[in-house]
Amino acid sequence: MEIVSFRTPGLGDQSHLLVHEGVGVLVDPQRDVDRFLRVVAERDVELRFVLETHLHNDYVSGAEQAALRTGAELVLPAAAAAAYRYTPAFHLEDLTGGRGLLVRPIHTPGHTPEHTSYLVLADGEPAALFSGGSLLVASAGRPDLLGPERARTLARLQYGSLRRLAALPPRTGLFPTHGEGSFCTSSGAGRHTSTIGAELTGNPLLALAAGGTASTAPGASAGAADGVSTGAADAADAAEAFADALLAEPMPIPAFYRHMGRANTLGVPPMPPPRVPELTATAVPAEARVVDVRPRRAQAQGALPGSVGIEPGDDFGSWAGWLLPYRTPIVLVAERDQDVTEEVVQLARIGMDEVRGVVRDLGPAATQTFTLVDLPAFLRHLALPGAQVLDVRMPAERKSARLDGAVERFLPDLVTEGVPAALDRDRPVLVACGSGRRASIAATLLAGEGHRPVVLTGAGIPDVIAAHAAHRAA
Structure with missing residues (x-):
């Protein structure tokens, strides 16, 4: 056997x-x-x-x-x-x-x-x-x-x-x-x-x-x-x-889960074609949500207004299903030589079949930006008067490592509950998670709401806490 x-x-x-x-x-x-x-x-x-x-x-x-x-x-x-x-x-x-x-x-x-x-x-x-x-x-x-x-x-x-x-x-x-x-x-x-x-x-x-x-x-x-x-x-x-x-410590439930049982009860059609047509930035359908799958550094330098940036990865489909309305039409944004087949497949695995196309040349429409910084630069920003921090980790993560003074809102809750009112649009928002992946996704949501995100990349809240502790001990 x-x-x-x-x-x-x-x-x-x-x-x-x-x-x-x-x-x-x-x-x-x-x-x-x-x-x-x-x-x-x-x-x-x-x-x-x-x-x-x-x-x-x-x-x-x-x-x-x-x-x-x-x-x-x-x-x-x-x-x-x-x-x-x-x-x-x-x-x-x-x-x-x-x-x-x-x-x-x-x-x-x-x-x-x-x-x-x-x-x-x-x-x-x-x-x-x-x-x-x-x-x-x-x-x-x-x-x-x-x-x-x-x-x-x-x-x-x-x-x-x-x-x-x-x-x-x-x-x-x-x-x-x-x-x-x-x-x-x-x-x-x-x-x-x-x-x-x-x-x-x-x-x-x-x-x-x-x-x-x-x-x-x-x-x-x-x-x-x-x-x-x-x-x-x-x-x-x-x-x-x-x-x-x-039932002691339940984890969050991804938003798309509530649609899966019904789909599996009624029957699932075959997979859609993994190849999608090329579109220009001006041809994006008005009803479509734009998902930017370029590396975060490309997203930070300029993206389509209102787009959600989710870098390629094993969990791409899960985050898309959690953050976007279910079965909404989607247009992907990718680099010129970037294959988006895997992203289309991951979306189809959760029944999000309406990928209308992919845009590879944004031109002057790429006006949505945010800033990426490493840990030392993030700590310098944090030391400035009036610094405001947004922690987008899960509640269970925050229980083991909490940053004093941070505004806390789990990434998907930025969609369901909105951006916390405590965050001032007139000042940069320092955004962090565990490694930078979720923080960069959150940055695109914040930028779409008129905030100026500064994202900690390559490190997370535990690293910030450790750095503070090391500074105090020195």
């Missing part, structure tokens, strides 16, 4: 292809399915199943298209109630893949109500668990993405799901969909794959859930009991304690 994992770092996710004696199982494929099907073809694999663990919150799925293109059987959790044809996966009702391969669905609600993990058995032996957004490496799937009203109920359900999975044989391989960098995790997830045994000793949430006597393993037989023999009151108290831990 071989398992090929396909990482998508910007979303913190991975899809998996299991191959056993020429039969393949594809799990949680993202929309750009060509990268998966290319490996299927190269290895001459008969793709038997395309499995979805849940209706994803962080990307639009490629499962339906992968199944249509290959003839594989599309399998979704029975309660997904998608609007297209699929085979419903019921708890512990095996799916036969042939050549000694069995797929055993295990209902694991918590991340979503319908969530289902899949235990793959080869020749009767548990070999791999595809846990989607349930049990993760060093973490668990967050239960609050469907709203705060349901979060505690789902957290309690996640407690039972993790206990169920903890009963699997320790050597069972663990292959989750969500991982490091995903906003679907309840805490910072670690490595991308693991084993049940390793998680029992190294995953604090699983240790919390699995305390006490574990249940009979779902891998033992299709009709095995899967309950936990504890007193009802004790179990309820334990589930509440687990929910408290899971």
Whole structure:
């Protein structure tokens, strides 16, 4: 048996292809399915199943298209109630893949109500668990993405799901969909794959859930009991304690997440073409939002008024989906020789398909500017009378390192809540984050509102704090 994992770092996710004696199982494929099907073809694999663990919150799925293109059987959790044809996966009702391969669905609600993990058995032996957004490496799937009203109920359900999975044989391989960098995790997830045994000793949430006597393993037989023999009151108290831990420090939820479930329920069309037409600066449609993907130094020297600057990177699509109205028409701005294929693909992964074109020559229209400075220059600006600082890091980051006197507003909140009223347009705004990436994005938003941003690049707020501490100690 071989398992090929396909990482998508910007979303913190991975899809998996299991191959056993020429039969393949594809799990949680993202929309750009060509990268998966290319490996299927190269290895001459008969793709038997395309499995979805849940209706994803962080990307639009490629499962339906992968199944249509290959003839594989599309399998979704029975309660997904998608609007297209699929085979419903019921708890512990095996799916036969042939050549000694069995797929055993295990209902694991918590991340979503319908969530289902899949235990793959080869020749009767548990070999791999595809846990989607349930049990993760060093973490668990967050239960609050469907709203705060349901979060505690789902957290309690996640407690039972993790206990169920903890009963699997320790050597069972663990292959989750969500991982490091995903906003679907309840805490910072670690490595991308693991084993049940390793998680029992190294995953604090699983240790919390699995305390006490574990249940009979779902891998033992299709009709095995899967309950936990504890007193009802004790179990309820334990589930509440687990929910408290899971919900203690929720991370922000990207704005585009609220659109993903609906898209995945109704069906996702094929990927749009990755190539987009060239436009002139004067031909940008009035209804389009301009996203500048040039390096930050080029953006600082001059950009189209009102444009949002997001440098290329693994997380480009996530930031665009968080900062722009969903499915708004988009025009990219790029340098003359800059390939924007990856940016178009990242946007399409979250259903933002309306990229109208790319502008490569801004001409005299590039009037929006900001200033980039290194740490020593930033500290000099900070020492001037009346200096004002904007910290655009996440709240959790600020808890560990806070700069006295800084105005604090997480980057996406500049869009939803606006620029803080405390910032004076008549004075420069010193903008910082952890390294300069988010600060440069924020600078374009500030510049569009008439502010004069001065961005700390190549360093962040912790470096400013450390420099101050070193100065005081000297």
